[in-house]
Amino acid sequence: MTNEASSEVLVDFKALGLPESLVKVVSDLGYEVPSPIQAATMPMLLAGDDLVGQAQTGTGKTAAFALPILARLKEPQGRPQALVLTPTRELAIQVAEAFARYGAGLRGFSVLPIYGGQPFRGQLNGLKRGVEVVVGTPGRIIDHLKRGTLDLSALSTLVLDEADEMLKMGFVEDVESVLKHAPQSTQIALFSATMPPPIRAIAKRHLKHPHHITIKSKTTTAASIRQRYWIVSGLHKLDALTRLLEVEPFDAMIVFARTKVATEELAHRLRARGFSAQALNGDIPQKKREQLVDALKSGEIDLLVATDVAARGLDVERISHVVNYDIPHDTEAYVHRIGRTGRAGRSGEAILFVAPRERYLLRAIEKATRQPLTEMEMPTVADVHAHRDERQFSHLAKALEKAELGPYQEKVLKWQRDAEASLLDVAAALAYLAEETTAPPPADTAPASRPSHTPRERSVRTHDDHDKQTYWVGVGHDQGVKPGNLVGAIANEGGLDSGQIGRVQIKDRFSLIDLPKGLEPDILAHLQKVKVAGKPLNIRPDREPGGREEKPKRGGTRPPKRRAQRTESDQDNTARPAPKSSRAAPLTRAQRKAGHKRRGSTRPSGAVKKRR
Numbered sequence: 001m002t003n004e005a006s007s008e009v010l011v012d013f014k015a016l017g018l019p020e021s022l023v024k025v026v027s028d029l030g031y032e033v034p035s036p037i038q039a040a041t042m043p044m045l046l047a048g049d050d051l052v053g054q055a056q057t058g059t060g061k062t063a064a065f066a067l068p069i070l071a072r073l074k075e076p077q078g079r080p081q082a083l084v085l086t087p088t089r090e091l092a093i094q095v096a097e098a099f100a101r102y103g104a105g106l107r108g109f110s111v112l113p114i115y116g117g118q119p120f121r122g123q124l125n126g127l128k129r130g131v132e133v134v135v136g137t138p139g140r141i142i143d144h145l146k147r148g149t150l151d152l153s154a155l156s157t158l159v160l161d162e163a164d165e166m167l168k169m170g171f172v173e174d175v176e177s178v179l180k181h182a183p184q185s186t187q188i189a190l191f192s193a194t195m196p197p198p199i200r201a202i203a204k205r206h207l208k209h210p211h212h213i214t215i216k217s218k219t220t221t222a223a224s225i226r227q228r229y230w231i232v233s234g235l236h237k238l239d240a241l242t243r244l245l246e247v248e249p250f251d252a253m254i255v256f257a258r259t260k261v262a263t264e265e266l267a268h269r270l271r272a273r274g275f276s277a278q279a280l281n282g283d284i285p286q287k288k289r290e291q292l293v294d295a296l297k298s299g300e301i302d303l304l305v306a307t308d309v310a311a312r313g314l315d316v317e318r319i320s321h322v323v324n325y326d327i328p329h330d331t332e333a334y335v336h337r338i339g340r341t342g343r344a345g346r347s348g349e350a351i352l353f354v355a356p357r358e359r360y361l362l363r364a365i366e367k368a369t370r371q372p373l374t375e376m377e378m379p380t381v382a383d384v385h386a387h388r389d390e391r392q393f394s395h396l397a398k399a400l401e402k403a404e405l406g407p408y409q410e411k412v413l414k415w416q417r418d419a420e421a422s423l424l425d426v427a428a429a430l431a432y433l434a435e436e437t438t439a440p441p442p443a444d445t446a447p448a449s450r451p452s453h454t455p456r457e458r459s460v461r462t463h464d465d466h467d468k469q470t471y472w473v474g475v476g477h478d479q480g481v482k483p484g485n486l487v488g489a490i491a492n493e494g495g496l497d498s499g500q501i502g503r504v505q506i507k508d509r510f511s512l513i514d515l516p517k518g519l520e521p522d523i524l525a526h527l528q529k530v531k532v533a534g535k536p537l538n539i540r541p542d543r544e545p546g547g548r549e550e551k552p553k554r555g556g557t558r559p560p561k562r563r564a565q566r567t568e569s570d571q572d573n574t575a576r577p578a579p580k581s582s583r584a585a586p587l588t589r590a591q592r593k594a595g596h597k598r599r600g601s602t603r604p605s606g607a608v609k610k611r612r
Contacts, residue, residue, distance in 0.1 A: 016042040019071055025102055026067070030259030032282055032309045035060035035330045040213045042068055045157075045189060050207040053191045055215035056368045060330045061191045062098045065159045069133065070099070072156065076108045078130035079154040083182075085138055085175060087165040089115035090360065090522060095161065096135040103133075114150075116140045124149055138166060138174035145181055155186050163192040163199050172198055179206045225342040227369075229352040229362055230376045233495030237325060237353055238266070240378070242273055244323070244351065245303075247379040251320040252296055255305045256337050258326035266325065267305040277303035280310045308333050314340055324352040327361050331368035351376065356495040357522055468502045468514040474538035476507045485532050486513055490539075493530045494523050512542060 013023045013034055034042065037055045044051050045068035055061060069082045086092045096113035103109040112126040114136030123140075127149055134141075134150070144150035158179070160166070166175055179188070179202070188207050192199055203210060232240040241255070257263045260281040270277035278292055278301050289310070295301045297316050304311075308328070322341045328334045334352075342348025352373060354362050366372050399405075416426050475481045483504040490496060490513065502514030519527075527539045 011039050013067075017046045017071075018042070018067055021105055022067055022071055022102065025105055026063070029101065030262070030307070031063070032307060035064075035332060037061055037213070037215050038064040038067075040215065041065070041189075041211075044211045044213075045069075045187075046071060048072070048187050050187060050210040051189045051213065052195075052203050052207065052210050053189065053213045053215075054193070054195055055191070055213075056193050056331060056364075059215060059332060059368075061161065062095055063102070065157075065161075065189050065191070066095070066099050066102050069157050069159075070103050070106065070109070073106070073109070073132055074156075076130060076132060077154050079151045080131055080134045081154055082133045082157040082159070083141070083152065083155055083178075084133070084135040084159040084161055085141065085166070085178060086135065086161045087137065087169050087171065089113075089117060089137060091162065092135050092137055093522070094360070096133075099133050099135065108132075111135060114140050114144065138171040138178060141178055142174050145178070152181050153183065155182050157187045157189070158182050160188070160190045160192075160202075163190050163202070164194045164196060167196060167198055172202070175202065224346065225338055225348040225350050227338065227350045227352070227371060227373045228376045229354050229373045230378070231356060231359075231493070232353050232378075233355055233491075238269060240353065241270075241323065241325060243379050245270075245275060247383055248321065248349075248351075250302070250349070252299075252316065252318045253303050253321040253323060254311060254314070254319055254337075254340050255303060255323045255325050256311070256328070257305055257307065258328075260307060262326065263305045263307055263310075267303075270303060270305070275303055276301045277305055280304045280306040282307060282310055284310065308336065311340060312336065316340075317346065319348070320346075321349045321351065324350070327352060327354055327358050329361065331365050334365050335369065356493060356526055357520065359526075467517055468500075469517045470512050470542040471515050471519075471539050472542040473511040473513055475532050475535050476510045478508050479533035479535055481506060481511065481533050486511060489530055489532050489537070490515070490527060494519075494527050513539075 011034060013026050013031070014020075016034060016039065018026075037053060037059045041051055041053050041064045045065060053061065053064065065084070073081055084092075084095055086095055092113045092115045096111050099111040103111065110126075110129075110131045111133040112123070112131040112135070114123050114134055116137060116139055118140075123144070127134075127144070141150065145152075160175065163175075166172065182188075188210075190199070190203055190207065190210075230240060230244075245253075255266065255277075257266055260283055263279040263281045267277045267279040278295070280289065280292055284292070292301070292304065293314065293316065296304055297318065299318070305325075306314075319341045322338045324334065324337060328337065338348070338350035341350065352362070352365070362373065412423070412426055412430075416423055419426065421429075473486060475486075483506060486504055486506075487501055491501060496515070500516050503512075504514075505512040524539065527537055530537050
């Protein structure tokens with residue numbers, strides 16, 4: 001049976017047959033209506049039927065199969081009840097995280113990602129403890145099946161996610177092998193963006209009377225809309241948006257957030273920073289919604305912070321910008337969002353905030369829309385001040401042209417006499433007061449805005465270092481690197497707050513930096529490729545917990561070990577805790593006979609106690 005689903009289907013999750021507990025979970029996560037693939041496939045998967053779903057990446061397939069799997073779980077049995085095969089480790093991690101979010105309220109639920117490049121021991125321990133859902137790559141799943149460490153006898157659902165990508169990567173034989181290990185009664189769901197013959201053959205051999213669902217995507221975007229993206233972490237998004245509003249010339253703007261609560265909070269924070277912003281979400285009564293739209297049209301407000309559903313059908317010509325503050329997980333939602341600008345033949349601007357770990361969603365959007373997005377550069381503090389000066393001068397010019405200035409001239413002259421100051425100083429003070437009372441402080445989130453460091457600076461340290469570990473970085477003094485360069489690059493590219501970065505030690509050919517313990521693999525992999533002073537960081541956990549001594553350059557001589565340790569301590573004497581006690585361990589009898597000096601002794605070097 002083959003169905004084609006429209007991308008305009010609008011129902012709610014409860015109508016699809018999900019239990020109330022999961023409906024509440026998705027509502028709390030901010031999902032207001034299911035995407036077309038979710039609306040079309042969930043009822044069939046909840047009924048236990050096999051299914052072939054064809055839809056582009058980024059259309060919400062993960063929730064389409066994860067929610068029905070969670071709804072059909074039985075009591076924990078110590079063996080996996082569902083298995084999801086993915087082509088890459090990155091997708092395996094993402095899918096496992098989605099299961100963890102959706103299943104957070106289920107008692108005793110656990111999910112385990114299994115992929116190559118990860119130690120077997122952790123995976124074995126997880127399987128021994130018992131999990132309900134396993135998400136893994138075909139090769140590693142086969143390894144566990146051969147070892148007998150993965151038991152599929154209790155499997156009720158098996159999902160092949162992005163099957164065409166597994167075909168491209170040569171996993172077809174492994175997929176076939178996994179399918180043969182599954183019990184005959186297992187429900188099988190196959191999702192793929194395309195349906196090449198080998199994938200159709202797999203479906204024909206292994207699926208039982210499957211439903212075929214095809215989502216016809218409407219992902220064309222108007223050519224009049226310029227699309228850009230900005231890599232910015234969640235901790236810095238509000239400051240980044242503030243800078244954008246300060247620098248980017250706009251008429252009216254819609255800022256899209258993922259949840260109702262987020263729209264209210266963000267609108268409140270923007271108003272606190274001096275912007276006329278209002279929230280628009282599903283909880284806003286129809287009359288208030290109409291008032292907000294009228295206010296946006298008339299120019300009474302310039303900013304609406306909205307959810308996807310609340311902004312559907314919104315048609316206001318003066319909307320020049322759409323900002324995706326929270327990146328949508330559904331490419332259809334992205335297209336609907338940016339369609340609020342560039343209307344009636346006008347040009348429009350669409351800006352997407354992307355956290356470093358959300359780059360895969362950016363790629364999905366580019367692939368679905370067939371349009372690459374241009375990366376933006378963070379405006380500097382100097383840019384913000386320059387734009388403020390331009391605005392102030394524009395207001396000044398209009399006042400000089402239109403206002404009746406006679407009474408104000410008398411007031412200024414009186415102030416000059418009372419203050420015994422020059423007219424220039426009075427004017428400067430007025431400009432200072434005007435900027436102080438109207439302008440929000442510039443956000444300090446870009447590397448360019450960080451304080452510079454002197455060439456002699458070698459080490460900086462922040463507080464709360466107990467939860468950090470030391471990482472080795474492949475650049476140092478030889479490349480002209482300073483602590484500020486490393487902190488700026490790692491904070492900006494790794495999505496870290498400056499408070500998460502600890503001590504920085506710059507050596508000649510490498511550096512050491514304290515970062516949060518257990519950085520996520522995708523963040524670490526990205527940081528390894530980031531270049532500072534034209535050279536990749538090649539960052540990795542330092543193998544020597546106490547730091548390492550640098551090997552001397554060729555032609556040089558190695559200093560004595562004791563001298564090297566003392567020099568390093570001198571360089572970092574503010575960063576090391578003082579010893580708890582000066583009392584040293586007692587010497588052994590052999591050491592005393594040999595004349596060893598006890599550590600911590602105040603006896604002059606070289607002095608040996610005479611034996612009686």
